[in-house]
Amino acid sequence: xxxxxxxxxxxxxxxxxxxxxxxxxxxxxxxxxxxxxxxxxxxxxxxxxxxxxxxxxxxxxxxxxxxxxxxxxxxxxxxxxxxxxxxxxxxxxxxxxxxxxxxxxxxxxxxxxxxxxxxxxxxxxxxxxxxxxxxxxxxxxxxxxxxxxxxxxxxxxxxxxxxxxxxxxxxxxxxxxxxxxxxxxxxxxxxxxxxxxxxxxxxxxxxxxxxxxxxxxxxxxxxxxxxxxxxxxxxxxxxxxxxxxxxxxxxxxxxxxxxxxxxxxxxxxxxxxxxxxxxxxxxxxxxxxxxxxxxxxxxxxxxxxxxxxxxxxxxxxxxxxxxxxxxxxxxxxxxxxxxxxxxxxxxxxxxxxxxxxxxxxxxxxxxxxxxxxxxxxxxxxxxxxxxxxxxxxxxxxxxxxxxxxxxxxxxx
Amino acid sequence: xxxxxxxxxxxxxxxxxxxxxxxxxxxxxxxxxxxxxxxxxxxxxxxxxxxxxxxxxxxxxxxxxxxxxxxxxxxxxxxxxxxxxxxxxxxxxxxxxxxxxxxxxxxxxxxxxxxxxxxxxxxxxxxxxxxxxxxxxxxxxxxxxxxxxxxxxxxxxxxxxxxxxxxxxxxxxxxxxxxxxxxxxxxxxxxxxxxxxxxxxxxxxxxxxxxxxxxxxxxxxxxxxxxxxxxxxxxxxxxxxxxxxxxxxxxxxxxxxxxxxxxxxxxxxxxxxxxxxxxxxxxxxxxxxxxxxxxxxxxxxxxxxxxxxxxxxxxxxxxxxxxxxxxxxxxxxxxxxxxxxxxxxxxxxxxxxxxxxxxxxxxxxxxxxxxxxxxxxxxxxxxxxxxxxxxxxxxxxxxxxxxxxxxxxxxx
Numbered sequence: 001x002x003x004x005x006x007x008x009x010x011x012x013x014x015x016x017x018x019x020x021x022x023x024x025x026x027x028x029x030x031x032x033x034x035x036x037x038x039x040x041x042x043x044x045x046x047x048x049x050x051x052x053x054x055x056x057x058x059x060x061x062x063x064x065x066x067x068x069x070x071x072x073x074x075x076x077x078x079x080x081x082x083x084x085x086x087x088x089x090x091x092x093x094x095x096x097x098x099x100x101x102x103x104x105x106x107x108x109x110x111x112x113x114x115x116x117x118x119x120x121x122x123x124x125x126x127x128x129x130x131x132x133x134x135x136x137x138x139x140x141x142x143x144x145x146x147x148x149x150x151x152x153x154x155x156x157x158x159x160x161x162x163x164x165x166x167x168x169x170x171x172x173x174x175x176x177x178x179x180x181x182x183x184x185x186x187x188x189x190x191x192x193x194x195x196x197x198x199x200x201x202x203x204x205x206x207x208x209x210x211x212x213x214x215x216x217x218x219x220x221x222x223x224x225x226x227x228x229x230x231x232x233x234x235x236x237x238x239x240x241x242x243x244x245x246x247x248x249x250x251x252x253x254x255x256x257x258x259x260x261x262x263x264x265x266x267x268x269x270x271x272x273x274x275x276x277x278x279x280x281x282x283x284x285x286x287x288x289x290x291x292x293x294x295x296x297x298x299x300x301x302x303x304x305x306x307x308x309x310x311x312x313x314x315x316x317x318x319x320x321x322x323x324x325x326x327x328x329x330x331x332x333x334x335x336x337x338x339x340x341x342x343x344x345x346x347x348x349x350x351x352x353x354x355x356x357x358x359x360x361x362x363x364x365x366x367x368x369x370x371x372x373x374x375x376x377x378x379x380x381x382x383x384x385x386x387x388x389x390x391x392x393x394x395x396x397x398x399x400x401x402x403x404x405x406x407x408x409x410x411x412x
Numbered sequence: 413x414x415x416x417x418x419x420x421x422x423x424x425x426x427x428x429x430x431x432x433x434x435x436x437x438x439x440x441x442x443x444x445x446x447x448x449x450x451x452x453x454x455x456x457x458x459x460x461x462x463x464x465x466x467x468x469x470x471x472x473x474x475x476x477x478x479x480x481x482x483x484x485x486x487x488x489x490x491x492x493x494x495x496x497x498x499x500x501x502x503x504x505x506x507x508x509x510x511x512x513x514x515x516x517x518x519x520x521x522x523x524x525x526x527x528x529x530x531x532x533x534x535x536x537x538x539x540x541x542x543x544x545x546x547x548x549x550x551x552x553x554x555x556x557x558x559x560x561x562x563x564x565x566x567x568x569x570x571x572x573x574x575x576x577x578x579x580x581x582x583x584x585x586x587x588x589x590x591x592x593x594x595x596x597x598x599x600x601x602x603x604x605x606x607x608x609x610x611x612x613x614x615x616x617x618x619x620x621x622x623x624x625x626x627x628x629x630x631x632x633x634x635x636x637x638x639x640x641x642x643x644x645x646x647x648x649x650x651x652x653x654x655x656x657x658x659x660x661x662x663x664x665x666x667x668x669x670x671x672x673x674x675x676x677x678x679x680x681x682x683x684x685x686x687x688x689x690x691x692x693x694x695x696x697x698x699x700x701x702x703x704x705x706x707x708x709x710x711x712x713x714x715x716x717x718x719x720x721x722x723x724x725x726x727x728x729x730x731x732x733x734x735x736x737x738x739x740x741x742x743x744x745x746x747x748x749x750x751x752x753x754x755x756x757x758x759x760x761x762x763x764x765x766x767x768x769x770x771x772x773x774x775x776x777x778x779x780x781x782x783x784x785x786x787x788x789x790x791x792x793x794x795x796x797x798x799x800x801x802x803x804x805x806x807x808x809x810x811x812x813x814x815x816x817x818x819x820x821x822x823x824x
Contacts, residue, residue, distance in 0.1 A: 073744045325790050332485045332746040332786040374744040378737050378797040385790040386798060 007091075007179035010302065015186040015248040021090040022184060025119060026082055029188070031195040031368075032069045034331045041065040041346050042364070045353070055350040063356035064364025065346065068199065068229070070192045073335050073374025077143075079290075080188055080241055080372050081112035081175070087184025088173045089116045097122050102170040104150070104157040106132040107290060108373055109175040114143035125170055127160045135377065176240030177296030186244025189232060192368045193252065197228040200366070230365040231356075233257040233342035235372050236269050236312055237291035239299025245370070246308040257352070258303060258312035259341040261286040267314035268294045269303060278304070287317055287384060290338035290373065313352050315344040321384060323347060327371070336376040337384070342369045419503075419591035422714065427598040427660040433502040434596060437531060438494055441600070443607040443780075444481045446743045453477040453758050454776070457765070467762040475768035476776025477758065480611065480641070482604045485747050485786030489555075491702075492597055492653055492784050493524035493587070499596025500585045501528045509534050514582040516562070516569040518544040519702060520785055521587035526555035537582055539572045547789065588652030589708030598656025601644060604780045605664065609640040612778070642777040643768075645669040645754035647784050648681050648724055649703035651711025657782070658720040666780075669764070670715060670724035671753040673698035679726035680706045681715060690716070699729055699796060702750035702785065725764050727756040733796060735759060739783070748788040749796070754781045 008014040044060035072080035089097065100123035103113050110126045117124035124145040128137060129152035141147055150160035164170055174181065232249065236242045236258035246256045260267045264284035272279045278300045284292050295303055303309045315323075320337050323344040327335050345352050346367060356365050420426040456472035484492035501509065512535035515525050522538045529536035536557040540549060541564035553559055562572035576582055586593065644661065648654040648670035658668045672679045676696035684691045690712045696704050707715055715721045727735075735752040738759075739745055757764050758779060768777055 071744075078744065328746045329787075329789055332483075332490065334740045334744040334746050375741075377741055378793060379799070381790060382794040382797040382799070385794040387791070387794070 004179060008183065010179060010182065010243075010247050010298075012248055012250050012252075014183050015190060015244065018087045018090075018180075018183040019187040019190050022083060022086040022187065025076075025086040025090075025116070026187075027075050028191060029071045029074045031192060031199060032071055032331070032333065033067065033199070034069070036330045037326060037343070038065065038067045040326070041067055041367075045348070045350065049348070050350055053350060055354075061350060061353040061357045063353050064360060064362075065356060066364060066366045067343075067346070068192070068196045068366060068368045069331075069333075069343075070188055070195075070368055070370050071333065072188060073333070073339055073371050075373075077108060077111040077115050078373055078375040079108035079112070079336075080185055080370075081108040082115060083187050084176075084181035084184035084240060084244075085109065085112035085116040085173065086119070087187075088113075088178070088180045089120050089122065091180045092171065096171055100125060100168055100170040101173045102127070102161055102164045102168075103173045103175065104128070104161050105175055106136055107175075108375055110136070110140045110145070111143060111375075113173055114140050114145035118144045123168075123170070125164045125168065127157055127164065129157065174296075176238030176293075177298050179298065181240050182244045182247065182299065182302075184244070185241040186246075186248035188241075188370065189245040189248035192232065192370075193229055193249065193254065196366060196368060200228045227253060228366060229254050229368050230360065231255040231257060232368040232370065233259055233345060234370040235288070235291055235338055235341045236260050236295065236303070237338070238293045239269065239295035239303050241370070241372065242309065242312075243299035243302035246302050246305075250308060255310045256308065257310055257342075257345070259345040260312060260314045261288040261291055261317065261320060261341060262314035263287075263317050266291060267312075269312040270314045272300070273304060273312060286320075286337075288320055288338040288341055290336065291341065311352075311355075313345040313349045315341055315348060319344040319348045325385075333371070334374045335371050336373050339371040339373050416591060420595065422591060422594065422655075422659050422710075424660055424662050424664075426595050427602060427656065430499045430502075430592075430595040431599040431602050434495060434498040434599065437488075437498040437502075437528070438599075439487050440603060441483045441486045443604060443611060444483055444743070444745065445479065445611070446481070448742045449738060449755070450477065450479045452738070453479055453779075457760070457762060461760070462762055465762060467766075473762060473765040473769045475765050476772060476774070477768060478776060478778045479755075479758070480604070480608045480778060480780045481743075481745075481755075482600055482607075482780055482782050483745065484600060485745070485751055485783050487785075489520060489523040489527050490785055490787040491520035491524070491748075492600055492782075493520040494527060495599050496588075496593035496596035496652060496656075497521065497524035497528040497585065498531070499599075500525075500590070500592045501532050501534065503592045504583065508583055512537060512580055512582040513585045514539070514573055514576045514580075515585045515587065516540070516573050517587055518548055519587075520787055522548070522552045522557070523555060523787075525585055526552050526557035530556045535580075535582070537576045537580065539569055539576065541569065586708075588650030588705075589710050590652075591710065593652050594656040594659065594711065594714075596656070597653040598658075598660035600653075600782065601657040601660035601780075604644065604782075605641055605661065605666065608778060608780060612640045639665060640778060641666050641780050642772065643667040643669060644780040644782065645671055645757060646782040647700070647703055647750055647753045648672050648707065648715070649750070650705045651681065651707035651715050653782070653784065654721065654724075655711040655714035658714050658717075662720060667722045668720065669722055669754075669757070671757040672724060672726045673700040673703055673729065673732060673753060674726035675699075675729050678703060679724075681724040682726045684712070685716060685724060698732075698749075700732055700750040700753055702748065703753065723764075723767075725757040725761045727753055727760060731756040731760045737797075745783070746786050746788075747783050748785050751783040751785050 042065050044062050050056050076082040102125040104127035106128045114124045126145045127148050127150050130149045150157045234242045242258045263286040266284040266286040268279035268282045279294050282294045323340040454477050456474050462468050488494040514537040516539035518540045526536045538557045539560050539562050542561045562569045646654045646657050654670045675698040678696040678698040680691035680694045694706045735756040739747050
């Protein structure tokens with residue numbers, strides 16, 4: 001990885017420079033809208049939904065929200081991680097590239113680095129735990145990477161990485177805790193900003209033309225007179241993407257929010273912000289498996305700055321599932337659980353909804369929601385949405401973790 | 413429904429007229445491409461995949477295929493049925509509209525008619541079996557329709573429909589066996605034809621510009637010199653969509669194919685074509701639940717005409733599931749099982765693949781694949797893709813049909 005001391009500053013113009021470097025390697029992913037979801041977001045929650053929260057018994061918020069979905073699930077390798085990986089490689093010298101790159105990851109970063117390396121004709125060594133699912137190992141190998149197995153503790157993985165570096169001189173490309181990765185991920189925000197402007201301008205033009213057709217006068221030049229995008233909400237795991245977006249949008253007047261799962265302490269950013277100190281380790285099995293890591297040191301310097309990230313909100317596993325169900329069944333877009341935590345906050349976090357109502361006024365807010373990836377399987381979805389009877393049995397230990405019946409419990 | 417004797421002829425120009433009538437009511441659904449799926453389609457099947465078929469031991473076909481997906485899952489109400497329903501209503505007189513409309517359906521046609529009726533300010537009576545899933549009943553009611561329950565046999569349903577007509581004078585809008593419905597569904601083919609032309613022209617322009625950049629000469633006017641779309645393959649249930657597409661594309665040189673599930677005799681078109689006689693009744697529980705009906709009388713007159721529909725192919729339940737898995741996991745697009753039977757034929761039917769190889773030559777074929785709808789639920793997907801252990805138990809009767817454990821079998 002490029003030496004941190006030689007990295008460009010974490011600024012909007014550095015993100016713009018990163019975008020120029022990687023533009024030809026990545027997809028300009030579409031920004032989609034969905035009237036059904038926009039309507040649901042703009043409908044007050046039921047009083048029942050607020051039971052057990054600090055808002056119980058209070059009038060549910062009535063925010064006006066227009067949703068714009070940045071579909072990074074349609075990015076190369078099926079997730080935004082391609083941006084950071086391509087940027088990290090673009091910032092290495094030819095000499096450095098010749099040494100190859102290495103990382104440890106069993107997720108989207110592994111495939112992103114493998115793809116970026118293959119594109120540049122560079123050797124990639126990916127250290128994966130032996131217990132990784134065969135499909136992920138196959139996926140990473142399919143991009144031509146050299147997959148090396150390790151134990152699943154961080155000590156074991158790091159030992160194998162150190163060994164690869166000692167053996168090959170390969171350069172470590174970490175998944176999020178590096179300026180080049182952060183700047184790369186931030187590029188999606190530049191695209192989103194312009195795409196929402198274009199969508200709104202096109203709709204206004206259509207509206208203006210319609211008014212002419214209807215006999216009313218269209219005012220010239222009224223098409224881009226207002227700020228298009230008011231806020232962006234993005235998932236937060238290691239924080240590379242969220243901090244990148246915050247940097248990309250600094251000075252634009254667009255407010256940036258983060259979203260996390262809360263299950264088993266996965267809400268480390270929320271807790272860290274409350275305590276005024278980064279949470280350094282997290283052990284959670286949230287279904288949002290891309291967000292199980294704590295925020296990295298460099299991302300934390302951005303995320304803990306209120307002027308850059310206005311706030312981070314957390315949602316429950318059931319809220320993530322409900323958002324996933326809406327996105328797939330209503331919008332017909334295939335997403336992984338981690339991708340929908342931002343939408344879940346918009347729909348179900350009453351604190352967030354109150355803030356939007358208070359700050360946006362009559363006009364409402366145009367909110368950009370980042371769908372970070374779509375790398376899940378139908379079998380994984382089957383486990384999440386299996387019939388309640390089966391789930392109950394799993395909880396009671398009649399079915400084992402992998403759906404296998406636990407024989408000794410059955411007879412009872 | 414408009415009197416059949418007064419309907420426009422089943423011709424391309426009638427489909428164009430239908431398109432003009434409904435254009436403002438429907439979505440111009442996108443045509444998407446996916447390099448991964450195009451690559452898979454252009455890769456020979458493995459010799460193992462041909463075992464047990466008439467092609468066992470033969471060299472697998474090597475067709476060159478470019479896929480273009482017409483995403484009617486992104487149509488209003490989540491399926492192409494909106495086209496036929498809006499067209500059926502557009503063809504009624506104001507007097508007729510005042511009487512309201514009626515149909516029996518528990519599927520996409522019910523919601524399509526309900527939406528079209530609401531849009532026109534017309535009363536819709538939808539007869540649904542009492543055993544319909546609550547979500548479908550709620551969906552239909554949410555469009556403002558009057559839902560009336562009946563028994564689940566066709567005699568029971570028809571009696572209730574007859575009663576509604578006697579009581580209200582409402583006009584019956586059948587799901588597929590009527591010229592207005594057929595012409596309405598055919599409109600998607602006109603869009604697909606133009607969209608593929610545009611996509612290919614844009615790519616050629618890009619290519620031409622790239623060649624200039626690279627120092628080579630671009631030939632002027634070489635952008636639209638070839639036929640863009642060579643073939644279309646569409647699912648076939650009642651046959652309204654397939655026959656409509658065939659009519660829309662008559663005389664264009666574009667070859668039209670149909671696709672069916674084969675499970676429990678759902679391949680009634682294939683069997684009817686072989687026997688030279690329409691199969692009049694089908695009783696199947698194929699997972700492609702939109703395709704459980706036999707081809708209707710009027711669609712049959714088109715589908716059985718080799719000059720209009722070149723052939724119909726059928727696929728297994730496992731092939732439908734495999735295609736569904738590819739579309740969701742690789743393309744990130746949410747589809748119902750019925751939507752992918754055309755893709756399953758392209759990928760897995762060796763007879764179809766040989767035909768493409770023989771007829772398309774070195775250039776290959778650009779094939780339009782209709783994704784007919786996306787109305788399924790994550791719970792339904794969970795049942796289709798549950799872990800093999802659970803499926804085995806279901807087959808052995810340890811789990812009941814709805815996932816409930818059959819208590820008496822457990823102790824053994």
